[in-house]
Amino acid sequence: MRACTKLISSTHPTLHFAHPTLESFIWNTLIRAHFQAGSRAELLTHTPLNVFLRMRFHRVKPDFHTFPFLLQSFNSPPHFQSGKQIHAQALLYGLANDPFVQTSLINMYSTCGNLMLARQVFDEISQPDLPSWNSIVNANVKVGLIDVARKVFDEMPERNVISWSCMINGYVSCGEYKEALALFREMQMVEANGVRPNEFTMSSVLSACGRLGALEHGKWIHAYIGKCGMEVGVVLGTSLIEMYAKCGIIERAKWVFDNMGPHNKDVMSWSAMISGLAMYGHAEECLELFTEMTSYGVRPNAVTFLGVLCACVHGGLVSEGKEYFRRMSEEFGITPLIQHYGCMVDLFGRAGLIQEARNLVNSMPMDPDVPVWGALLSGSRMHGDIETCEIALRKLIELDPTNSGAFVLLSNVYAKMGRWADVRHVRDLMEARGIKKVPGCSLVEVGGVLHEFFVGDDSHPETKEIYKMLDEIMKRLKMEGYVGNTNEVLLDLDEEGRELALSLHSEKLAIAFCFLKTSPGTPIRIVKNLRICSDCHVAIKVMSRVFDREIVVRDCNRFHHFKGGLCSCKEYW
DNA sequence: GTAGGGTTAG
Structure with a gap:
């Protein structure tokens, strides 16, 4: 007492x-x-x-x-x-x-x-x-x-600000980003009643913009924050960094980051910038930033290291990745989470060190989860190691029998080798188990309006024009010597059918739409829910050269920045 | 002459 x-x-x-x-x-x-x-x-x-x-x-x-x-x-x-x-x-x-x-x-x-x-x-x-x-x-x-x-x-x-913020944040946390933006607009309409958005609201809305890749919306919110005289503190600053990074304007993200001043940044601000750079494949800059962060006395946390390891993965920096993984626990006392092991497996897998990846999977202190097996699967697939592929697939089915990704990847491996009977077998298996492929979906913002395209989508009001444009684009590409890379098509179709299936990929539809709607020279920004396939990757590279357009595609993994016939990533050729 | 509730990020 x-x-x-x-x-x-x-x-x-x-x-x-x-x-x-x-x-x-x-x-x-x-x-x-x-x-x-x-x-x-x-x-x-x-x-x-x-x-x-x-x-x-x-x-x-x-x-x-x-x-x-x-x-x-x-x-x-x-x-x-x-x-x-x-x-x-x-x-x-x-x-x-x-x-x-x-x-x-x-x-x-x-x-x-x-x-x-x-x-x-x-x-x-x-x-x-x-x-x-x-x-x-x-x-x-x-x-x-x-x-x-x-x-x-x-x-x-x-309702007050908190009610609105809770609800908007709710939509963001369950992945309904468009609903979140819609509700925010609704909120502004009742603003006359004295309800004004605050920092909490803005942060959620910015997060929604980032996830959607809705740059115009995001820029508008940024301007709105300024107009309201809201102070850009640590939290809003971090949200802005993340939004710009996810929308593909890494320079703007860096600008916000630099304007925050060295002493107004916390671990999360640094981590946001680090993972932003990592997503963009700027591995060296990312690692420099990490060093700078520690020199300011900011202690990295588990999330920071996730960004750092991710940078090593996208930069193909195997020895650096190993070194950071070691320092993480030895120097900073952070116990690696399963996601960190996932990064390492991904790092080894992509580099073709399949045995090393397998050793890590077998020796990690926790049970490998879906992303870990998935990383091993895609690594071994990339290097044509069918045996490891099959091991990973079996585990994936064991852990999550409804996971379509594993089936699709394995069937792609078979397709690559021309083993169509096996492709067929996997497809039958999927059908028998009632597993649906997650439909590919691409999002694009034109004139402040979001447009969504699914594979082979014909629901858009201007669908006819879009297909016509796509047809023209593909013809032009062929004239330039582009040949559809049909190895990754799951369906057992004849060559022509397979090529057709490829041309209907959602990112191609979205690009055709942008060609239709934007003036020449305007950069095109697309967000895709799955990984971009190697055929689209090749096609978009050619498009960026032939039509002289900058095309930025964010897939579920990272950014692909196409310009003058090249891509910023090193994953495809 | 003191004290309590509702929203944040990866």
Whole structure:
């Protein structure tokens, strides 16, 4: 108890004499102090729960102020059992009807993944106030029930910035980026009612722009931030870096990064810039930045190393990658996560060091997951190591029987070797198991409007013109000596049919659309959900030369910057 | 004469 008073008098120097509620005040303050310290460092040996139990041991009655911080302490890491116990305690002391306690309960239950109990608490509130509504919206978001969240959101009697931010962020976190942007537009329409977006909102919206590759939208948001006089702090700065990097304007990302000043950047800002450069294949610059970061005394974390290793992968820097992987744990004390092992397997695989990749997979301390086997598969596929391919495939099917990617890759290997019977077999297997290929999809923004194209898509209003344009482009390419590389087509078609299937790839449709809609010389930016295939890669290279266009394609892996018949990546030839 | 609830990134 002496320690308590000492701690409190250091933060509240005026508290020197007794007060009727002083005792519970001291305990409550102590709970808060432990909660706040716990999230920063493990300096204190006790947890808020621990303090609460001692409080009860001393027969001090908790009051309204006791529970909120106590409940919050079970959010990270989530601790359902303790949370439930404390809920029972709040009921016991007749404090569970307090709106502050109820909101904390909703949050606690939802972060512990128990939506039912969160909902129960909410339903028992006769007149929920704004924070309770926001909490229940967010509770649905957290468990991924975005439609339910939206329904609750629409039912709310009133909404504030937080409600809107929660909902927009919800859409972003479940991958519905276009919905997020739509909701943001809706939000601006009610802006007249006094709801104005803040830093939180902008960060989510920027993230949506980045994922979509919607540069025009992103630029607009950037301008809007300036217009509102919003300060570009660490968080917004980092979001902007990420947005520009993901939209393919690495120079702009660097510009934002440099303008943040060396002392306003945290690990995340550095990491965002590092992974941005990595995605772009600028390996040397990326590694330099890492060195610069450490020279400013910013400690890299696991995410930073993910970016660094990723740079080594795209730059084909095997020995550097090995060195960073070693330093990561030895010098910085960071235990490699499964993603880091995935990077290393990818690094070895691409370099053709299949045996080394296999050794790593077999010796890693955790069970290899889908991305790890996937990296081994694509590496061995790249170098025609059928045996390793088959091993990886078997594991992939074991882990995720609905994963179409593995089947597609393996069938591509067979196709490359002309083993059409095996291709057929894989395809039958997929059919028998009801596995659908994830359809290729390309996104492009023209004049601030997003257009989406699927493989062989004919749903676009201007589909006729698009196909006509595509036809012309392909004719011109053929005149230039381009021959469709049909090795990667899954279907067992004759040569002409296969070539046709290739020409319908979504990125080609998107490019045809851009040729139709943009003036000559305008750079074309496309975002693709899958990896770009080698045929498209060749075709786009030729296009960039013949039509003198800069074409930037972001696939699920990295950027491909086509210019004058060349690509920035070293993955295809 | 003190204290409590709702949103962030990879």
